[in-house]
Amino acid sequence: TEPYRVVALPGEGIGPEVVEASLKVLQHLAQIEGFSLVINYGLIGQPAFEKFGNFFPPQTAQICEGSDGILFGAVTKGGILELRQHFDFFINLRPVRPFETLLNKSSLQPQKIQGLDILFVRELVSGIYFGPSGRERDENGSYGYHTMKYYDWQISRIARVALQKAKERRGLLTLAHKENALPQIPWSRLVQEEAKHFPDIVVEPMLVDNLAMQLVREPKRFDVILAGNLFGDILSDIGGALVGSIGLLPSASINERGFGLYEAIHGTAPDIAGKGIANPLGTMGAVVLMLQQWGETNAATRLIQAIERVLALGYRTADLTPQGEEILVNTATLTELIIQQL
Amino acid sequence: TEPYRVVALPGEGIGPEVVEASLKVLQHLAQIEGFSLVINYGLIGQPAFEKFGNFFPPQTAQICEGSDGILFGAVTKGGILELRQHFDFFINLRPVRPFETLLNKSSLQPQKIQGLDILFVRELVSGIYFGPSGRERDENGSYGYHTMKYYDWQISRIARVALQKAKERRGLLTLAHKENALPQIPWSRLVQEEAKHFPDIVVEPMLVDNLAMQLVREPKRFDVILAGNLFGDILSDIGGALVGSIGLLPSASINERGFGLYEAIHGTAPDIAGKGIANPLGTMGAVVLMLQQWGETNAATRLIQAIERVLALGYRTADLTPQGEEILVNTATLTELIIQQL
Ligand SMILES: CC(C)[C@H](C(=O)O)[C@@H](O)C(=O)O
Ligand SMILES: CC(C)[C@H](C(=O)O)[C@@H](O)C(=O)O
Numbered sequence: 001t002e003p004y005r006v007v008a009l010p011g012e013g014i015g016p017e018v019v020e021a022s023l024k025v026l027q028h029l030a031q032i033e034g035f036s037l038v039i040n041y042g043l044i045g046q047p048a049f050e051k052f053g054n055f056f057p058p059q060t061a062q063i064c065e066g067s068d069g070i071l072f073g074a075v076t077k078g079g080i081l082e083l084r085q086h087f088d089f090f091i092n093l094r095p096v097r098p099f100e101t102l103l104n105k106s107s108l109q110p111q112k113i114q115g116l117d118i119l120f121v122r123e124l125v126s127g128i129y130f131g132p133s134g135r136e137r138d139e140n141g142s143y144g145y146h147t148m149k150y151y152d153w154q155i156s157r158i159a160r161v162a163l164q165k166a167k168e169r170r171g172l173l174t175l176a177h178k179e180n181a182l183p184q185i186p187w188s189r190l191v192q193e194e195a196k197h198f199p200d201i202v203v204e205p206m207l208v209d210n211l212a213m214q215l216v217r218e219p220k221r222f223d224v225i226l227a228g229n230l231f232g233d234i235l236s237d238i239g240g241a242l243v244g245s246i247g248l249l250p251s252a253s254i255n256e257r258g259f260g261l262y263e264a265i266h267g268t269a270p271d272i273a274g275k276g277i278a279n280p281l282g283t284m285g286a287v288v289l290m291l292q293q294w295g296e297t298n299a300a301t302r303l304i305q306a307i308e309r310v311l312a313l314g315y316r317t318a319d320l321t322p323q324g325e326e327i328l329v330n331t332a333t334l335t336e337l338i339i340q341q342l
Numbered sequence: 343t344e345p346y347r348v349v350a351l352p353g354e355g356i357g358p359e360v361v362e363a364s365l366k367v368l369q370h371l372a373q374i375e376g377f378s379l380v381i382n383y384g385l386i387g388q389p390a391f392e393k394f395g396n397f398f399p400p401q402t403a404q405i406c407e408g409s410d411g412i413l414f415g416a417v418t419k420g421g422i423l424e425l426r427q428h429f430d431f432f433i434n435l436r437p438v439r440p441f442e443t444l445l446n447k448s449s450l451q452p453q454k455i456q457g458l459d460i461l462f463v464r465e466l467v468s469g470i471y472f473g474p475s476g477r478e479r480d481e482n483g484s485y486g487y488h489t490m491k492y493y494d495w496q497i498s499r500i501a502r503v504a505l506q507k508a509k510e511r512r513g514l515l516t517l518a519h520k521e522n523a524l525p526q527i528p529w530s531r532l533v534q535e536e537a538k539h540f541p542d543i544v545v546e547p548m549l550v551d552n553l554a555m556q557l558v559r560e561p562k563r564f565d566v567i568l569a570g571n572l573f574g575d576i577l578s579d580i581g582g583a584l585v586g587s588i589g590l591l592p593s594a595s596i597n598e599r600g601f602g603l604y605e606a607i608h609g610t611a612p613d614i615a616g617k618g619i620a621n622p623l624g625t626m627g628a629v630v631l632m633l634q635q636w637g638e639t640n641a642a643t644r645l646i647q648a649i650e651r652v653l654a655l656g657y658r659t660a661d662l663t664p665q666g667e668e669i670l671v672n673t674a675t676l677t678e679l680i681i682q683q684l
Contacts, residue, residue: 076522077522077525081523107450107451107558107559107560107561108558109449109450109451112449128490133524133526135526141493141494141495142493142494143491144491144492144528145492145526146489146524146526146527147487147488147490148487148488148489148490149485149486150485151482151485152486178572180418181419181423181575182470182471183419184475184476184477184486184487185486207609208575209578210579210588212554212576212580213580213588215583216449216583216584217449217583230520233520233523234550234551234554234573234576236551238558240555240559241554241559267552
């Protein structure tokens with residue numbers, strides 16, 4: 001059988017560390033499960049700028065072209081937005097599920113999150129990150145602006161994805177909107193129109209401010225949460241607090257063809273970069289999502305279970321502030337332990 | 343001495359119920375503390391539209407003109423944004439402090455919020471709510487847009503307020519921004535420039551997504567949080583989850599002259615409107631802020647203490663889901679109990 005072609009874009013900060021750890025695990029999985037891999041590396045962010053004068057250079061675009069998946073580390077800013085738009089990765093999936101053994105790491109009471117299972121569906125290539133922007137001056141002074149712009153079809157296509165996901169899950173789709181202040185972008189109407197083709201799905205539009213609150217107050221009431229680019233960014237990070245560490249959460253960014261970019265939702269964490277202590281579980285969770293997308297469900301399940309066993313044995317990276325019987329480990333040791341459990 | 347002229351704008355939903363309850367308390371305070379009140383009523387939101395064809399009619403603007411404070415209920419959408427802009431209420435203060443006796447109502451672990459004391463300073467009359475907006479069509483289809491626009495001076499003036507508040511408090515100012523995606527509005531640079539006049543204040547710019555997460559993970563690390571209009575809306579609602587109910591939180595919207603509008607941060611709550619069961623404590627907290635602005639600090643303290651005593655006696659409105667020894671009361675009973683304790 002053909003090998004899977006993976007492009008690794010380590011980026012900056014802790015990016016290279018968590019990507020390296022995750023590739024090790026992926027390679028072991030390939031051996032065990034009998035599939036093969038070709039791994040190519042590309043530059044993005046600051047390292048790309050230093051070499052090519054461009055945060056997302058054409059060379060990197062070309063390496064990604066025709067691959068089966070991109071494993072992404074982290075960047076401070078430059079590169080990621082261009083990369084998402086280049087491949088039209090409009091679907092951003094961010095599952096939020098706590099590990100049973102880490103319930104005590106949440107700032108929430110354990111019963112508030114035990115059994116939590118939320119899927120954020122975030123629109124990723126439009127909205128205020130990509131609308132007209134600039135700096136100008138008029139008689140009132142200097143100003144800057146960014147435009148939140150959505151074509152109706154951009155909302156409809158992500159709505160269809162979210163509705164389909166809700167159908168495969170528990171049937172509730174909560175839509176984040178702010179139509180009492182931003183009425184020109186009619187999320188509720190457009191989502192409800194698509195929902196006519198999904199008669200079994202309950203669509204619940206909710207003001208984004210209220211949603212942020214409910215997410216902390218009663219997280220288990222949610223199933224699928226659909227949001228535009230900016231609101232999805234903010235709301236899904238709250239998920240990190242729910243499960244105990246942002247270092248745990250993965251994300252998949254997928255286009256119409258099913259081609260995707262896989263990354264943790266955390267950033268470059270400059271304060272701990274280069275120390276070898278970053279939590280690689282977010283990126284390993286992203287590997288799980290990539291394997292699932294490929295249809296390698298055995299490998300995906302094997303990896304999830306290995307991670308769960310290592311956590312059950314009490315091993316924790318520093319972000320999870322090990323306490324009592326728990327054992328502090330660095331990135332490399334955690335990775336070795338997971339490989340042993342595969 | 344001159345009476346304080348208060349304008350009551352009850353609005354819609356539970357607005358009239360919580361405003362009525364709060365005015366009762368305010369009138370008792372006036373008797374006890376020996377100041378006098380003139381209360382005028384104005385229409386806003388749906389009732390104003392029904393009578394005048396305008397959510398914020400000139401008649402209402404005129405009633406507010408020259409008053410000493412506006413006590414506001416709630417509206418669904420129409421009216422409030424116009425009102426804020428009309429009086430240039432650019433300073434929105436949202437203190438978040440849990441009641442000791444309600445620590446068990448938070449979804450967070452009690453030790454995460456005991457002693458919590460955050461002040462949100464939200465810019466209230468600019469940003470994406472007020473920028474150019476519309477619906478258009480081009481060769482790619484129909485689209486809607488809203489523009490996040492900030493004049494530099496609009497950021498500088500709210501920064502000065504936030505810095506001053508930080509100086510009167512614990513000296514830490516966290517700034518919510520999203521400059522990795524929205525670089526044309528240089529919040530960090532402008533706030534840091536103003537901070538040169540406040541050498542003792544630590545200014546900490548933080549990406550809004552990360553801030554949302556940290557707010558849930560480690561809320562006590564914050565002192566003053568400065569945010570633009572949209573981010574301030576979302577972040578401050580999270581405060582409702584921290585303290586146990588959005589029904590508890592007050593807000594003051596103030597202009598350069600110190601004239602202000604006082605309201606709870608909750609909305610119209612259509613599901614419970616008209617039932618007489620709404621929690622009036624957010625609006626009563628707004629009365630406290632109004633009294634403080636007037637310099638009536640005795641009256642303000644008296645009201646806070648009366649509320650604390652009633653809560654300590656176990657009385658709870660439905661939003662606080664009374665359990666065990668706690669006693670469920672409706673709006674009117676809670677208000678009577680507070681008046682007895684004044
Ligand atoms: C009603 C709505 C426009 C308003 C806002 O977003 O400002 C409300 O949520 C608030 O926070 O006062
Ligand atoms: C780096 C930044 C532009 C990015 C975003 O806001 O999309 C990040 O926060 C994310 O969520 O992937």
